[in-house]
Structure formats: structure tokens, C-alpha cells
Amino acid sequence: MDLLMIPGPVQLHERIIRAMARQMIGHRTKDFSEILEYCTEMLKKCFGTKHDVFIISGSGTAGMEAAVASFSKVRRITCIDNGKFGDRFVRIAQRYTEVDALRFEWGTSIDLDAVEMSLAEGSEAVAFVHNETSTGILNPAKEIAKIAKKYDALVIMDGITSVGGDEVKMDEWGIDVAIVGSQKCLGAPPGLCAVAVNERAWEFYNERCPFYLDLMAYRKKAKDLQTPYTPAIPLFFALHEALKIIEEEGLENRIRRHRTMAKAVREWAKALGLELFPKLNEYSAYSNTVTAIKMPNGITDRELRGGLREEYGILVSGGQEHLKGKIFRIGTMGNVGRREVIATLAGLEDVMRRKDVIEGSALDVAMEVLASKTQK
């Protein structure tokens, strides 16, 4: 069984694996309602919101579409695209309304002036990806929301790979709608997503949105602590346990741990002379949950990732779409810690060293970061 160091699905804590090994319960029972209630309340904390959170049985993409489609009563929506998931927002939104697609080269930072111009020209909403998993960049959520507020635009944020692992303060930042996926920083298996929605978003409610993803149906049933359609019960058992683990660790500690792990990977890469893929500007930052590194000369994607998998049983991700073979990505999400990170870096070093791609080792550099007091 491979150790998953990809940006989701993540390795499961054994408590979460065990939580799924349960007989089914009726989904219209108090037993299920209690699980739903706990999950909803804990997710609110992860989103940094006092507003509603709805859990959908479906992948993160289902959550992105539920958010965009349910609130698509807008003349035009600005979709910010500097990676695969930004591009996904464009493709989803195009099925519902007019889209102003602000495209930036994948891996580069977004230009806030372009966002402002698009809103000034009449977009009534903006959708963006907080943590762009495909490129390892953290987009400036707070700044985007601030500009949007000037134009009274609805703000939809894909927080699929940030919520639960990096700082997200939805209410404080002025985000109206945000999405998280179960199999990322929350540490649960894939198959669930959640959408956080404030009151203002309902002004943009479009009743012609897809039936299954119609957040109004979720809102109505939430009053009875139920879901509108049969929920994926085993995944709720798992999410419940995953959120208990987050509660026990403490959200602040968890975020600090994620930042430390990502920092260790970055410092290690730099010490070895590897190049981080993202090109930052003053507003953007490296992702704290996934690190994208340029594929070094002298080794192929198959040799690097294939070698790591074969010899160490560790899976890291390649590039997506046109970045295939050009970058590799190390996920440091969920409930993995020091030992998984250092093992991954050690394995990568070994494979690269044997191809004469690097010289020496930088495990000491990584350990210095990992061994700091902020990391367990």
C-alpha cells in the first residue's frame, strides 16, 4: 500500500479507517442527525464562519458547481484562472452565466488590478481558488474579497485544499461562499464536500440550478438536521472522526503543522538547488499544503515518481495538463507528520542522486524545520 503524499486523497489516520467499518444507520434518524450536526458545527470553525454550512455527497467539483450554480443570478461572473482549478471555475460558470475569465499563466500570481477592472466593468460576482493545488500557489483571498466589496460583488472561494490546513477566515475576509473537500486538509476520505454560505449569497439564488446541487434544498432540510438526498453514510462516519481529530489537535496547531511541513519541503528543495514552480508577487505566497517543484534536468517524471513509488512505496503527484512532466507536487495535507515528510524527501533524494540530478543531501535542512517546537 502506497503512502499518499499527493494533494488528496490523503493518507487516512487509522481512527478514520476504523470509523468507516460500521453497519449502516437510517439517514432519517436522530443518530445520523447528531453526526451531521457535529460535522456542520466543526466545519464552521474551519471555514471561519458563523453562517450556514451544507455537506454534499460528491467531490469538491460538485461543491464548486453547487456554489456557482446556486448563486448564478448574476449578469456576469469574473473567474480568476491561474491553474487547473481556476480553469475549472471558468468551465463550470460558463454553463450558467456570462463569464469574464481572467487568465494568468499557470504558476504565476494573479493581478489584482485586472480583477478590479473586471468588476468595474460590471461583473457581479468573482470566483477564485484560494490554494491552487495544480501549481502550489496561495492566492490572495483577503485582497480579492476587499476589491469585490467595493463593487458589492458576490465572492465565491474554492477553499478545497486550504480549509482545515491553512488560515481561512471567511466572515472576517468578506467571503460569501466557500467550498472544502473532505479528502484534503480535513484528512477524511474523498466523496464529500461542504459549502459555506452567508445570508447575502441568497440574493443571487438561481432556482434553475441543478436539482442535486441546489443549495436551497440543503438549506430547507438543514432545519431538521437532515440532507435532502440519501447521504454517503460511511463517509459521514469518517468525516465525523476526522473532525474530532481536528478538534483534539486544535485548528491553530493544525495550521501551524501544515505550514511547518510545507516549509520543510521548500527549504529542502532550495538547499538542493531545486526550483519551486510558483512565481510569486507581493500578494501571493507558496501554498502551505502542497509544494510544486520544477522537474530537474536529467530525470524524467517516470523515473522520479515511478522510482519513488517502486522503491519507497510513496506516491507524489505529477503536473496536470500542460504541466505534465514539467513539475512534481508533494502534498503535505491532513494527518501526516514529520515521519511521512522526511521519508518522502529521503526517497526523492535517493532517486535523484542515483541519476546524478543532485549532489549530497538536504535532509538536515528539512529536519531543522520539522524539529522546531511548533511541529509534533
Added chain:
Amino acid sequence: MDLLMIPGPVQLHERIIRAMARQMIGHRTKDFSEILEYCTEMLKKCFGTKHDVFIISGSGTAGMEAAVASFSKVRRITCIDNGKFGDRFVRIAQRYTEVDALRFEWGTSIDLDAVEMSLAEGSEAVAFVHNETSTGILNPAKEIAKIAKKYDALVIMDGITSVGGDEVKMDEWGIDVAIVGSQKCLGAPPGLCAVAVNERAWEFYNERCPFYLDLMAYRKKAKDLQTPYTPAIPLFFALHEALKIIEEEGLENRIRRHRTMAKAVREWAKALGLELFPKLNEYSAYSNTVTAIKMPNGITDRELRGGLREEYGILVSGGQEHLKGKIFRIGTMGNVGRREVIATLAGLEDVMRRKDVIEGSALDVAMEVLASKTQK
């Protein structure tokens, strides 16, 4: 833990529970592709089709919408409604095209002449529910498809609670698109659905359907034995095991077992003087996977179902919508057998007898059916 004798989610076989207790695997790996391939091939047998089957991470409702929306390039669709799930087809289809809703009183049989008239008047598609779980009636799939063929109309069938438990011969009957849910006769946990699609259906493909439910995206990825979005991996582990159990039992045996269980419930009810809810005509039949019985006088829904749950730890379903309190429903789906059926009937008898609703017992009648050689 309650024994679930509701029409889904069903009680899980312990092998299926154990199958979920596994570490995650990468969803773009050969390991996952092998699971997807086996599930797809086995589901084709359950649907009775040689055409494509796509598995979606979502409930049965997601499958209904994927089917209707992906193939909604029609002037008008006829939706047959003689129960809650027929009504759901109407509500879903209304979001995509013009709908001719043929409404029949819930629990009554559909009128084939009305279907023919609607098609003659220009509907280009018809959607119907094979096994109407809300009322316990089996609608005439073959006859509906036959009429539709006369008018070259697309035929979409909700087989959510029939596929895997009752006879479905999609290709032979002339069904173009059909849907199944994981947590019904297949015996797996809830959270997955599958849509079977023949080649003809693609003539009606609508590229403006919801992104997450766009079957074209599933079709493209199926070539690489992958799903377009991150699949709910633990549920695939479970479905894989559930389908292995079906293969071991043999589909014919499984259908015979379902029919025997439902027949035992019906004969028992009649022997006690209870009234079955469905009103049949020459084309319809009682469901072979769920039995709806009128609530007898002298007992409330809470007393009957609440008493059964409290004293026997068995859950049966009540009526939905306006049938609440007027009927109760016993699911006999998936991997339950003689012992679960007879325990349920014994418990129900006890609760009713104590309220003087019935006299004597009809467990012998049920046992005569259950003990027949066709039932293990």
C-alpha cells in the same frame, strides 16, 4: 444498532463493512482502475446491457439528474409520476426542458394510453421509475419502452431500486438510459450511483448540462478506466465487494431470493387481513424489493414503527409526503435473507397484536414461502 428493513440504505454484509476499512489509494493508479473496471463490468450484467456504465459519486438523485440533464436535447419529455420518485423526475426535468407530467394517484398503476398520447403529441423522451419505492409498485418497463419505440423517443428508466434485485433487461426491453443506486438491491452503502447509457442516447446529448453530472466527461475518462473527478474511494471498495457477492450468489438466484422475500411479506400481510397499498392493473405488479402496506386502524405510525424499533431494534419505513402515517413499507433488498424477514414480521405482529389490531399470527404463511427451495 438497528436492523435496517427500509428500502435503502440497506443492512451491509460484514464483508462489505470490512472492505471499507482500508487505507486510501491514489485514484489515478492501476489499483483504482481495476476496481472501476470490475464494478463497471458487473453492473452491465445487472442492467442487462452491453453498453456503457458510468459510476458517479453521488446519490441516486444525482444519477437521475445526470441521465435527464445529459440527454435533455429534446423538445419535450414525458415524465410518468405515480409516486415520489416519478415526481422527482418531473422536478428534475423541469430544470432542463419542457415537461409533460403524467400524474397518476400515488399507489395506482400508470395508464399506458396516456403515455402513448403524450408521445404522439410530440414528446421526444420518456422518463419513468421502474420500481416505485414510495408506493411499492412495479411499473411496466417493457411496455413503456415498446410504446416509446413507436415514436422513436428516448427512454430513461430509474432502476434505482430494481437493478440487482429484480429482472432488468435494458437492451432487450429497449431502455436507452437507466440508473441504479448503490444502497438498494446491490447491497452496498449509499453514496454511489451508476448510469447505463446506450449509443443512441448520445443523439440527445446536451452540452449545457451540469458539469459534475455531464456524462460525456465520464465517457471520456472511462477510456482510461478513470473517473473525471475524485471518486469516493471507500465506497468503491464497498461496491466492489458487494458486486463480488452478487457474482458469487448469481444474479438469477439473487432475483429469485428478492422475489421470495417480497412474496413472503405480501402473503403474510394478506393472511393477517392487512391491505397492500398498490392498486394494480393488468400491466403493473407488486414490487419485488419493497412492500407498502396500509396502516391498519387502531394503531398509529409512531406506535407501529416506533414500537418495532424500540422493542425489536428493527427499522421499517413510513409513508412519504402525503402518505405519511397512511402506509408503512418493508424493504427486502440487498443481502438480507430469511432470518431478517421473519424477525421483522414477528416483531410487527407482536406490536400490532398488543394493540388488538390483528389476531393470531401468520408467520407460518411467511415461512412457507421463505422455506421454499428457491430461497436460501
